[in-house]
Amino acid sequence: MKQILLLLSLVFYFAGYAQYDSSLDQSEKVNFLQIFAEVSILPKSKTVRGEVSFQFESLEQLDSIFIDAKDMDFSEVLLNGKKVAYTNDRSRIWIKTAFSSKKEYLLQLKYVAQPKQTMYFINWNAPKDPNLSKQVWTQGQGKNTSHWLPSFDDMTEKVIFNLTFNFVKGYQVIANGELIRESAVNDSIVQWEFKMEKPMSSYLVAVAAGNYSKKTIESNTNVPIELYFEPKDSLKVEPTYRYSKQIFDYFEKEIEVAYPWKNYKQIPVQDFLYSGMENTGTTIFADSFVIDSTAFIDQNYVFVNAHELAHQWFGNMITETNGKHHWLHEGFATYYAWLAEKELFGEDYFYWKLYESAEQLKELSDSGKGESLLNPKASSLTYYQKGAWALHILKRLIGEDNFKQSVKNYLLKNAYSNVTKEDFLREVEETSKMDLSAWQKDWLQQSAFQGTEALASLKRSGFITNYMELAPLRETPVSVKKEYLAKALDFPVNEYIGQEAVFQLSGDSSQESIALYKKAFETNNTLVRQAIAVSIEEIPAQLKADFIELLEDESYITKENTLLKLWMQFPEETELYLSKTQGIQGFQNKNVRLLWLVISLVSPEIASEEKEKYFNELSGYTSASLPFGLRQNAFGYLFQINAFTDQNLLDLMEGAQHHNSRFRSYCNSLLDRLLKEEEYRVKYVALSNTMEKPDLEFITKRLQN
Numbered sequence: 001m002k003q004i005l006l007l008l009s010l011v012f013y014f015a016g017y018a019q020y021d022s023s024l025d026q027s028e029k030v031n032f033l034q035i036f037a038e039v040s041i042l043p044k045s046k047t048v049r050g051e052v053s054f055q056f057e058s059l060e061q062l063d064s065i066f067i068d069a070k071d072m073d074f075s076e077v078l079l080n081g082k083k084v085a086y087t088n089d090r091s092r093i094w095i096k097t098a099f100s101s102k103k104e105y106l107l108q109l110k111y112v113a114q115p116k117q118t119m120y121f122i123n124w125n126a127p128k129d130p131n132l133s134k135q136v137w138t139q140g141q142g143k144n145t146s147h148w149l150p151s152f153d154d155m156t157e158k159v160i161f162n163l164t165f166n167f168v169k170g171y172q173v174i175a176n177g178e179l180i181r182e183s184a185v186n187d188s189i190v191q192w193e194f195k196m197e198k199p200m201s202s203y204l205v206a207v208a209a210g211n212y213s214k215k216t217i218e219s220n221t222n223v224p225i226e227l228y229f230e231p232k233d234s235l236k237v238e239p240t241y242r243y244s245k246q247i248f249d250y251f252e253k254e255i256e257v258a259y260p261w262k263n264y265k266q267i268p269v270q271d272f273l274y275s276g277m278e279n280t281g282t283t284i285f286a287d288s289f290v291i292d293s294t295a296f297i298d299q300n301y302v303f304v305n306a307h308e309l310a311h312q313w314f315g316n317m318i319t320e321t322n323g324k325h326h327w328l329h330e331g332f333a334t335y336y337a338w339l340a341e342k343e344l345f346g347e348d349y350f351y352w353k354l355y356e357s358a359e360q361l362k363e364l365s366d367s368g369k370g371e372s373l374l375n376p377k378a379s380s381l382t383y384y385q386k387g388a389w390a391l392h393i394l395k396r397l398i399g400e401d402n403f404k405q406s407v408k409n410y411l412l413k414n415a416y417s418n419v420t421k422e423d424f425l426r427e428v429e430e431t432s433k434m435d436l437s438a439w440q441k442d443w444l445q446q447s448a449f450q451g452t453e454a455l456a457s458l459k460r461s462g463f464i465t466n467y468m469e470l471a472p473l474r475e476t477p478v479s480v481k482k483e484y485l486a487k488a489l490d491f492p493v494n495e496y497i498g499q500e501a502v503f504q505l506s507g508d509s510s511q512e513s514i515a516l517y518k519k520a521f522e523t524n525n526t527l528v529r530q531a532i533a534v535s536i537e538e539i540p541a542q543l544k545a546d547f548i549e550l551l552e553d554e555s556y557i558t559k560e561n562t563l564l565k566l567w568m569q570f571p572e573e574t575e576l577y578l579s580k581t582q583g584i585q586g587f588q589n590k591n592v593r594l595l596w597l598v599i600s601l602v603s604p605e606i607a608s609e610e611k612e613k614y615f616n617e618l619s620g621y622t623s624a625s626l627p628f629g630l631r632q633n634a635f636g637y638l639f640q641i642n643a644f645t646d647q648n649l650l651d652l653m654e655g656a657q658h659h660n661s662r663f664r665s666y667c668n669s670l671l672d673r674l675l676k677e678e679e680y681r682v683k684y685v686a687l688s689n690t691m692e693k694p695d696l697e698f699i700t701k702r703l704q705n
């Protein structure tokens with residue numbers, strides 16, 4: 001049986017491989033030059049209607065060509081202006097006719113689609129509320145742009161895209177390229193025309209639409225950088241986009257290759273699938289990074305900002321041939337983002353990032369799950385962080401100048417085309433004249449992480465050496481190591497070493513510990529003080545006053561942890577803590593506000609009419625039109641106080657079918673948990689009487705389990 005299974009899996013493997021190859025074949029037989037698309041987006045019905053023209057040249061005699069098009073219907077298909085035979089297999093449209101060698105063609109398609117993925121419609125059918133974000137946005141990588149625009153799933157097919165959109169009046173539309181025209185079609189529709197000059201792969205096509213304003217800045221080389229925001233977030237623009245110009249200018253200087261596109265736009269969107277996506281010239285990112293100054297220390301956009309911008313060279317200007325070379329995108333983008341952060345925040349910060357990622361990679365490797373960088377199914381940790389480490393070690397090996405020269409040659413020689421790791425290694429070997437076989441074996445091929453080599457490299461930092469003297473003392477009693485801990489908290493404190501010292505006090509309530517906590521408070525370093533709030537198990541009465549002061553610190557993590565611990569330990573003064581934190585929201589998930597509401601709800605001092613108001617507020621945050629991070633936080637608290645309303649239960653069901661997979665799986669686990677209890681089963685059965693088809697089917701199935 002086992003052998004039959006093995007044989008079967010081999011057959012599938014080769015079948016899959018052959019299919020993959022046939023698409024590669026087309027990019028060698030047909031040269032697609034330009035795409036002109038006019039796309040009408042109808043957000044209420046989640047529909048797109050479009051007309052697309054493909055300019056291409058057949059490089060040999062062919063009897064058919066294809067365009068990827070998922071679940072699309074075509075009303076007109078013309079080749080060089082004439083009707084042509086085609087088949088639509090719901091994944092591709094095949095044009096079946098004799099194509100001559102070395103001849104140019106123009107293919108025109110009229111289509112309609114209701115994309116199931118890749119294009120997402122936020123809040124277009126929600127109740128009217130000026131505070132709600134109404135948006136449309138796309139995510140092409142891993143999701144296939146061909147769900148809303150006939151295009152190419154194969155990354156090696158690079159084409160010049162000229163995109164025109166028709167969209168509801170009163171919103172901003174942002175897409176790849178230069179906006180060359182914005183004009184009214186009629187009273188309710190505006191047309192937006194974008195133009196590109198250089199080719200790109202289809203997965204990098206993007207469009208976002210919403211109620212956006214923008215702030216435009218310029219790089220030192222006069223590239224316009226457009227920073228988009230919703231008007232309600234106008235006070236958050238500076239902290240959100242802090243250092244954008246510095247990062248841009250740093251990359252152009254460090255890489256020594258000019259930014260490869262005409263402009264750069266960044267757009268925050270609600271309920272995004274990931275942190276950010278580097279669509280060509282048009283980064284789309286999660287609006288949980290839209291922050292105020294207080295949140296900056298805990299949850300800023302700087303790394304993602306730098307990472308997505310680095311991709312504009314590494315990924316967009318030069319693109320992997322296939323997933324086997326994915327570290328050429330993610331390893332480079334991660335390493336250059338770390339370099340940008342080093343420029344902004346200094347060497348210690350850089351080495352701390354290297355150290356943290358080495359720890360994670362070593363843990364993965366020690367548990368036998370280490371992955372080669374060349375494994376096409378490797379995890380993000382491998383592609384991103386091991387990839388960055390491989391480059392860091394390579395730079396040490398060949399020297400800074402050789403490294404820079406190799407990267408520059410690699411980019412310039414392969415500009416606007418596709419690459420494999422050989423293209424990069426060739427440049428490194430030519431520039432450095434060094435034998436790279438040992439590095440290749442250790443860092444590209446080996447599945448184990450080279451911990452010893454990484455450690456030797458980390459020890460070049462005096463800060464890491466100091467940190468590593470302290471870290472092994474975690475199990476040592478405080479009474480034995482107190483001098484070391486005191487030294488670690490000396491002025492001026494290094495925040496990572498200071499935090500480590502505080503973490504090592506956790507669980508110890510001796511007088512020696514209290515004296516050290518006092519010293520940690522007095523460092524006045526926000527992160528060291530945050531470490532106290534996060535890690536202390538029981539607040540000694542002598543430190544209560546210092547704790548109350550932590551409520552004023554400029555960190556929402558500190559505020560949240562402090563409020564919770566003070567309330568749990570000294571409930572008699574709850575009203576004082578509540579008054580000190582009244583009105584504070586916190587991150588996008590309102591971490592401080594929700595805790596505040598819950599404490600108010602369970603405190604006997606609060607009047608019942610106030611409680612009703614607070615409960616309605618908390619309960620309202622599960623609404624399907626709000627960002628999923630906030631909804632998730634609200635569901636969590638409602639579960640803890642066991643107080644779901646019917647509307648919360650309906651919102652949870654909606655969440656269990658949400659497009660964001662992290663949120664969806666959270667809601668599904670919670671729903672499963674609730675359905676184990678008779679009380680909630682009865683409620684869902686009652687609710688199902690008023691439900692219509694997709695929801696009714698969904699809950700009926702779940703109730704049967």
Ligand SMILES: [Zn+2]
Nearest residue numbers: 307311330333
């Ligand atoms: Zn990336």
